[in-house]
Each structure stands twice: as structure tokens, then as C-alpha cells.
Amino acid sequence: MSEKELIESGDMKIGWVRNHMPVLSIIRENFEREQPLKGHKIAMALHVEAKTAALVETLAIGGAEVAITGCNPLSTQDDVSAALNTRDNIDCYAKYDCCGDEYYEAIDKVLDMKPDITIDDGADLIFKLHTERQDMLPEILGGCEETTTGIHRLKAMEKDGALKMPVIAVNDAMTKFLFDNRYGTGQSSWDGIMRTTNLLVAxxxxxxxxxxxxxxxxxxxxxxxxxxxxxxxxxxxxxxxxRMDGHRVMSMSEAAKYGDIFVTTTGNVDVLTRKHFEVMKDGAILANSGHFNVEINLEELTAMADSINIVRKNIKEYNVAGRKINVLADGRLVNLAAGDGHPAEVMDMSFANQAQCVKYIADNKLEAGVHPVPRDLDIYVAELKLKSLGIEIDELESHQTEYMEGWECGT
Ligand SMILES: NC(=O)c1ccc[n+]([C@@H]2O[C@H](COP(=O)([O-])OP(=O)(O)OC[C@H]3O[C@@H](n4cnc5c(N)ncnc54)[C@H](O)[C@@H]3O)[C@@H](O)[C@H]2O)c1
Ligand SMILES: N[C@@H](CCSC[C@H]1O[C@@H](n2cnc3c(=O)[nH]cnc32)[C@H](O)[C@@H]1O)C(=O)O
Known part of the structure; x- marks a missing residue:
């Protein structure tokens, strides 16, 4: 694709999702009017695709200067990256299929803008800030973290006394993890697996x-x-x-013998290893929808393989003792590396939380450490989302509130 075609394609994708992110759109209108981020510089490492672009635009329209790169070497959509680079006050350094060095060089470029606010998905930016770029820490007002594993990393830093900046745990907002992690990952993982394999799940x-x-x-x-x-x-x-939800439960050593499709979602290392590959069925399909590329031990699978072939885009076939084991998207997040990520309506809430938390950091002086998303911001996102869906709910009457708060009334 020419640069012009790339930009047109990226613009189209961004326009489509923007129309399906009503909560973020309201925040965008407020930001445009009130300019709450004027004078702030925001460094971001997120999956560079259309919904993320809608968040980046919102922050820039709110007055910020924004620099962004990817948070996964395989999740960047180059057309969206090109479109973002046409916007005022936005620099995008993300590239699809970048190698490890390029990935971290792009993180350095983003930090070169000397940000005072960061947004991470997996804590790679913050890790860099606390290792090679510590000189920048005094200027940082705070950061936001998008995902479960990023928060694990940050809490581990906090426990070791290593975390030197405030970070808001955006993942832990109810309007984030209950919807994004559950319904988002539920739908987009299967979208990624089905479009990549073109096989039946039933x-x-x-x-x-x-x-x-x-x-x-x-x-x-x-x-x-x-x-x-x-x-x-x-x-x-x-x-x-x-089990009570109706699924069979067993150890992975046992399950490895029966599975046709495996999906890891633990945030942990080595969920699938040599002992599992040894007993898997011919044709097994392995996908990760949890964290980085560490849940499926590809080093061990590679060592066991007699040959490795690319058999379709995003499918690598490992031939192990006469059996074929197929790995999707090199063991990276199948929903983003082999799909378009979560549905727009879900990222609407996640990114509305991000935008509000960035404003909260700009408005408040926070202490170093991991902070929850303020409850009122979380509720505000839920209220706006319900409104956008045309749903009204009941309100407590005063005597009901009194009843709930009292202890005198019994049986
Ligand atoms: N694909 C996506 O778009 C997407 C979306 C949200 C979160 N995530 C990532 O997915 C991972 C899971 O997130 P979550 O919010 O579901 O976390 P969670 O903490 O709610 O769930 C993880 C579960 O994995 C279990 N677990 C840990 N090690 C295990 C092992 N060895 N074998 C079996 N189970 C094990 C834990 O007991 C826990 O129940 C995180 O890395 C998170 O960052 C990915
Ligand atoms: N960056 C690491 C950590 C997991 S990303 C998981 C996060 O991606 C986010 N996510 C899922 N789909 C999308 C999307 O379409 N756009 C932007 N972010 C997304 C989601 O909020 C979730 O918390 C990695 O790539 O391995």
C-alpha cells in the first residue's frame, strides 16, 4: 500500500470505531471544550489500532501533546499508525512485526518527548523509566496501567520499594475488567482464532x-x-x-491429551510446556490470549520439532514425532496479533477510564504507588454507557436507603 492508501485505510478504521464509542465521544467533547490537558505531555505504549487511536485523539483534543508506540510487537496496525501521524500534536512510532531492539528503541523515542504522564499496557514504559531513563522520573506526575499483568508488575515494584511514581490501576476499574477482560477477550479471542484457522469450533x-x-x-x-x-x-x-459454570476441570497434563484447541489466559509463564506437547493430539491448535509470549513455551516446542512450517498467515506448524502442533500468532495475544482486538463498545469503557484517569493525574498531586481508579469515575463511565444504550435503572427511595443503613428492623 502507498502511504496515501495506508492513511486512508487507517482513517476509515478510526472513523468506524469512533462512532461506536459513545462514552469516549462524550469525554472527547468535554475535553475539547475544557482543555484539561493543556501543557501536558503524554507518553503511551498501547496496542496501536483504531480504538487506541480514538483515545489518542481524545487526549490530543484535550490539549495534550502525545507520543505513542506499541505494547506488543505484533499488534500494531500500520495503517492506523500512519493515520495517527497525520494528526496535530501526535507522534506515533509503532510498527508491525518489529524486532525486540526496534520495540525498545520506539519506547525510548516516546520517552524522548519528556512526558509528565504515561499510559502503559504491560508496564514496559514504566520499566524503562525505572531502569535506563531514571533521570526523567522527577518530571512524571503519574501513569495509568491498562492490564492485569502490568498491575502485577507494578505491585511487585511497589512491594520491593522500587516504584517511584504514582500509577492508576485502570484495569481494576469495574467498568474495565468486568467487560474488557471478560466479554472483550471472550469475543475477540474466538474472532482471532476463527478468522486465522477458518475451522469449526463446534x-x-x-x-x-x-x-x-x-x-x-x-x-x-x-x-x-x-x-x-x-x-x-x-x-x-x-x-x-x-465446574459449577458447567465446564470440565482437570490438570493441564490430563487436558493436554484431549484438547483440539488450547487458549491460555493466565498471565503466567509455562502453562503449556514439553510434557504437554509430548501428549497432544495430531493437529492441536495453540493460542495465547493472556500475556506477552510466555504462556506457551515455544523454546521447548521448537527444540522438540523436526521441522517448522508456516502453513497459513499467523499459523506455524511444529512437526513433533509425526504429529502436527499448530501455534497461532507466535504465541502472542491471538485477539490482537491475529485479529482486530476487542470490540469497540468494550474498549469504549476501558478507554473512557483511561482518559478520565489521565485528567485525574493532571488535576491531583498523587503519591508514588499503585492507586485505584476513583469510584466516582468508574460509576460515571457505567452511567454514561447505560445512557448510550438507552437503559434506565431504578433509584433508591429515601426510606429504602434508611432501611439498608439501619439495624433495628429484624424478622
Ligand atoms: N487478550 C487480551 O486482550 C487481554 C485482555 C485483558 C487481560 N489480558 C491479560 O490476560 C491475563 C489474565 O488476565 P485476567 O484479568 O483474566 O487475570 P485473572 O487474575 O483474573 O486470571 C488469571 C487466572 O489464571 C490462573 N492461573 C495462574 N497461573 C495458572 C496456571 N499455571 N495454570 C492455570 N491457571 C493459572 C489464576 O489462578 C487466575 O484465576 C493477564 O496477563 C492480562 O494482562 C489480556
Ligand atoms: N501488552 C502485553 C500485555 C497484555 S495486553 C492486554 C490488554 O490489551 C487491551 N486490549 C484488548 N483489545 C484491545 C484493542 O483492540 N485495542 C487496544 N487495547 C486492547 C486490553 O484492555 C487488555 O487489558 C501483551 O501484549 O502481551
């Missing part, structure tokens, strides 16, 4: 690694598509929850 045994918010969504949608769903867990309560 009648297959699907193994979901991890029954957290992402796993619940992925299992629920697999069930809806007609799969026989098996869940693996390390947490007894979540394992029980999976």
Missing part, C-alpha cells in the same frame, strides 16, 4: 488455561460456539467456579 474440545476474567469470557464463548470446554486452574475457588 464439537471440538477446547482447553482454557486459567479461569480468571479472560478465561471466563473465553470459556463462555467457546461453550456458545458448541465446544466441549475443559478448564485448568491453580486456584481451587476458581476451579470450582468453572
Amino acid at each position: 464439537g471440538k474440545t477446547v482447553v482454557i488455561g486459567g479461569y480468571g476474567w479472560c478465561g471466563k469470557g473465553a470459556a463462555m464463548r467457546a461453550s456458545g460456539l458448541g465446544a466441549d470446554v475443559v478448564v485448568t486452574e491453580i486456584d481451587p475457588i476458581r476451579a470450582l467456579e468453572a
Whole structure:
């Protein structure tokens, strides 16, 4: 594609999702009028695709100067990146399929703008700020973190006394993880797997690694598509929850023998390793929808393989002792590396939280550490979303509030 065609294609994608992100659109209108981010510089590392572009535009329209790069080497959409670079006050350094060095060079370029606010998805920006770019920390007012694993990393830094800036745990807003991690990952993982393989899910045994918010969504949608769903867990309560939700639960060593399609959603390393590959069926399909490229141990699979072939875009076939094991999107997030990511209506809430939290950081002096999203901001997103859906709910009457707060009334 020529540069002009790339920009046109990116603009079209951004225009489409913008029209399906009503909550972010309201925040955008407010930001345009009130200019709450004037004078601020925002460095971002997020999946560079159309919904993210709608967030970036919102921040720039609110007065900020924005520099962005990707948070995953395979999730950038180059047309969206090109379109973003045509906007005022926005620089985008993200490139699809960049190597490890290019990925971190782009993070450095973003930090070269000398930001006072950061937005991360996985904490790679903040990690860089606390290692090679520590000189910049005094200027940082705060950051926002988009995902579960990023928050794990930040809490681990906080515990070690290593976190030197305030960060808002955007993932932990109810209007984020209950919808994005569950319904978003549920739908977009299957979208990525189905469009990449062009195979049927009905009648297959699907193994979901991890029954957290992402796993619940992925299992629920697999069930809806007609799969026989098996869940693996390390947490007894979540394992029980999976069973009562109607799924079979067993260890991965056992599940590895039966699965046709495996989807990891744990945020952990080595969910699928040599001992699992050794017993998998011929034709097994492996996808990760959790974290980085560490959930499926590709080093071990590569070492076991007699040959490795690319058999379709985003499908690598590993030939192991006469069996074919197919890995999607190099074990990186299948919904983003082999799809378009979460649906726009879901990212609407996630990114409305991001935009509001950036404003909150600009308006308040926060202490170093991991902070929750203020409850009123979370509720505001839910209220706007309900309104956009044309849904009205009841309000407590005063005597009901009194009843709920009292202790005198009994049986
Ligand atoms: N693909 C996406 O777009 C997307 C969206 C949101 C979150 N995420 C990422 O997905 C991962 C999961 O997020 P979440 O919000 O569901 O987290 P979560 O903490 O709710 O769930 C993770 C679950 O995995 C289980 N687990 C951990 N190690 C395991 C192992 N070895 N075997 C089996 N189960 C194991 C945990 O007990 C937990 O129940 C994180 O890395 C997060 O950053 C991805
Ligand atoms: N950056 C790491 C960490 C996981 S990303 C998971 C996050 O991606 C976010 N996400 C999912 N779909 C989209 C999308 O379409 N656009 C932007 N972000 C998305 C989602 O909010 C979730 O918390 C990695 O790539 O491996």
C-alpha cells in the first residue's frame, strides 16, 4: 500500500470505531471544550489500532501533546499508525512485526518527548523509566496501567520499594475488567482464532488455561460456539467456579491429551510446556490470549520439532514425532496479533477510564504507588454507557436507603 492508501485505510478504521464509542465521544467533547490537558505531555505504549487511536485523539483534543508506540510487537496496525501521524500534536512510532531492539528503541523515542504522564499496557514504559531513563522520573506526575499483568508488575515494584511514581490501576476499574477482560477477550479471542484457522469450533474440545476474567469470557464463548470446554486452574475457588459454570476441570497434563484447541489466559509463564506437547493430539491448535509470549513455551516446542512450517498467515506448524502442533500468532495475544482486538463498545469503557484517569493525574498531586481508579469515575463511565444504550435503572427511595443503613428492623 502507498502511504496515501495506508492513511486512508487507517482513517476509515478510526472513523468506524469512533462512532461506536459513545462514552469516549462524550469525554472527547468535554475535553475539547475544557482543555484539561493543556501543557501536558503524554507518553503511551498501547496496542496501536483504531480504538487506541480514538483515545489518542481524545487526549490530543484535550490539549495534550502525545507520543505513542506499541505494547506488543505484533499488534500494531500500520495503517492506523500512519493515520495517527497525520494528526496535530501526535507522534506515533509503532510498527508491525518489529524486532525486540526496534520495540525498545520506539519506547525510548516516546520517552524522548519528556512526558509528565504515561499510559502503559504491560508496564514496559514504566520499566524503562525505572531502569535506563531514571533521570526523567522527577518530571512524571503519574501513569495509568491498562492490564492485569502490568498491575502485577507494578505491585511487585511497589512491594520491593522500587516504584517511584504514582500509577492508576485502570484495569481494576469495574467498568474495565468486568467487560474488557471478560466479554472483550471472550469475543475477540474466538474472532482471532476463527478468522486465522477458518475451522469449526463446534464439537471440538477446547482447553482454557486459567479461569480468571479472560478465561471466563473465553470459556463462555467457546461453550456458545458448541465446544466441549475443559478448564485448568491453580486456584481451587476458581476451579470450582468453572465446574459449577458447567465446564470440565482437570490438570493441564490430563487436558493436554484431549484438547483440539488450547487458549491460555493466565498471565503466567509455562502453562503449556514439553510434557504437554509430548501428549497432544495430531493437529492441536495453540493460542495465547493472556500475556506477552510466555504462556506457551515455544523454546521447548521448537527444540522438540523436526521441522517448522508456516502453513497459513499467523499459523506455524511444529512437526513433533509425526504429529502436527499448530501455534497461532507466535504465541502472542491471538485477539490482537491475529485479529482486530476487542470490540469497540468494550474498549469504549476501558478507554473512557483511561482518559478520565489521565485528567485525574493532571488535576491531583498523587503519591508514588499503585492507586485505584476513583469510584466516582468508574460509576460515571457505567452511567454514561447505560445512557448510550438507552437503559434506565431504578433509584433508591429515601426510606429504602434508611432501611439498608439501619439495624433495628429484624424478622
Ligand atoms: N487478550 C487480551 O486482550 C487481554 C485482555 C485483558 C487481560 N489480558 C491479560 O490476560 C491475563 C489474565 O488476565 P485476567 O484479568 O483474566 O487475570 P485473572 O487474575 O483474573 O486470571 C488469571 C487466572 O489464571 C490462573 N492461573 C495462574 N497461573 C495458572 C496456571 N499455571 N495454570 C492455570 N491457571 C493459572 C489464576 O489462578 C487466575 O484465576 C493477564 O496477563 C492480562 O494482562 C489480556
Ligand atoms: N501488552 C502485553 C500485555 C497484555 S495486553 C492486554 C490488554 O490489551 C487491551 N486490549 C484488548 N483489545 C484491545 C484493542 O483492540 N485495542 C487496544 N487495547 C486492547 C486490553 O484492555 C487488555 O487489558 C501483551 O501484549 O502481551
